[in-house]
Amino acid sequence: MPITPHELIANLGDLPPVPRVAAEVLRLSADPQATAGDFHRIIALDPALAGQVLRVSNSTAFGLMREVTTLTQAITTLGVSALKSVVLASSARTLYLRGTVGPEERLLWEHALVTAVASRAFAERLGLPHTEEAFVGGLLHDLGKSVLGVKFPERYGPLLRAVDEQNGACLEREQEAFGFDHAMVGEALAGQWSLAPGLQAAVRWHHEPLRAGLAHRKLTAVVALANQLALEVRAGLGDPLRLEAASRQAVDILHLAPGVLARLKTDVRAAVERDQAMIAEF
Numbered sequence: 001m002p003i004t005p006h007e008l009i010a011n012l013g014d015l016p017p018v019p020r021v022a023a024e025v026l027r028l029s030a031d032p033q034a035t036a037g038d039f040h041r042i043i044a045l046d047p048a049l050a051g052q053v054l055r056v057s058n059s060t061a062f063g064l065m066r067e068v069t070t071l072t073q074a075i076t077t078l079g080v081s082a083l084k085s086v087v088l089a090s091s092a093r094t095l096y097l098r099g100t101v102g103p104e105e106r107l108l109w110e111h112a113l114v115t116a117v118a119s120r121a122f123a124e125r126l127g128l129p130h131t132e133e134a135f136v137g138g139l140l141h142d143l144g145k146s147v148l149g150v151k152f153p154e155r156y157g158p159l160l161r162a163v164d165e166q167n168g169a170c171l172e173r174e175q176e177a178f179g180f181d182h183a184m185v186g187e188a189l190a191g192q193w194s195l196a197p198g199l200q201a202a203v204r205w206h207h208e209p210l211r212a213g214l215a216h217r218k219l220t221a222v223v224a225l226a227n228q229l230a231l232e233v234r235a236g237l238g239d240p241l242r243l244e245a246a247s248r249q250a251v252d253i254l255h256l257a258p259g260v261l262a263r264l265k266t267d268v269r270a271a272v273e274r275d276q277a278m279i280a281e282f
C-alpha cells in the first residue's frame, strides 16, 4: 500500500519548522493590501536578512548610482515585488543550507534559486497570474531533498552523487532506498507548514504535472519546465533529459505549439542571466 504523507511525517520524525520570517512573508505576499512598511517591520527583526536586503539592493542588478545604506532606502529601491523575492529566497536558503553544508547542499540551493527565477519568468511570459507564487514554487520544489539530506546524511549524499555520476533516475533511487521520494517528502512538509494548495501541488507533482489538480496544473507545469531549464543551465545535479517526460506534460498543459517552447526558453534563459547578480548575492 502506498505510504500516505501523514505516515511519512511519522516515519521521518520531526520536520523543520517553517522559519518565522518566511511564514510572515508568505502571509503578507498573499495579501494584496500589504505595504512596504509591513515588510520593513518583519525584516527589521532579522539582522542577517536586513543585511542581505541591503546587499541585494546595492548589487549591480539594480544599477544604482549611489549606495543604499538604510533598510527604508533598500525597500524603496527594490519595490515590494523584488523585496518579497529576496526575503523568501533568504528564508529558503536557511532551509536548504542547514548543518554541515557539503557540495550537494550548495548545488541543491543553487538549483532551487535558478528554478525560482525561471519559474517566474515562464509565468510572466505566458501571462499567467500569480507570478510570485511561481517563484516560491520553484524555490521550494525540491525541499524534500533537503529534508532527506538532513534526516539521512550518510545515505542521501552518496545517493545524489550516484544519480549525478551514473546519470541515474533520482525518484526511482529514492523509492528503492527509502520507500518514498523527495516530492512526497516535500508535500508532507508543505502540508505541515500549511502552504497554499497551489504550492503544495507544485512541490508534489513537479515531476508529473498532469497529476496535479486542475486548478494548480499550470503553476505546476511552469515549475516543471523551470526545473528542467535549471539543469540545462547546469544549476543542480542531474541530467535534464531525465526531466523530458515532465516537460512534455507541461507543454501539453500550457498548450505550447511546437517551436514556442524553444523561443520561450531562450527568453527565460536571458531572464535568469539578468538575475544572475541577485542570485550571486545568496
Ligand SMILES: [Fe+2]
Pocket: 141, 142, 182, 183, 206, 207
Ligand atoms: Fe525534483
Ligand SMILES: [Fe+2]
Pocket: 111, 115, 141, 142, 227
Ligand atoms: Fe529540481
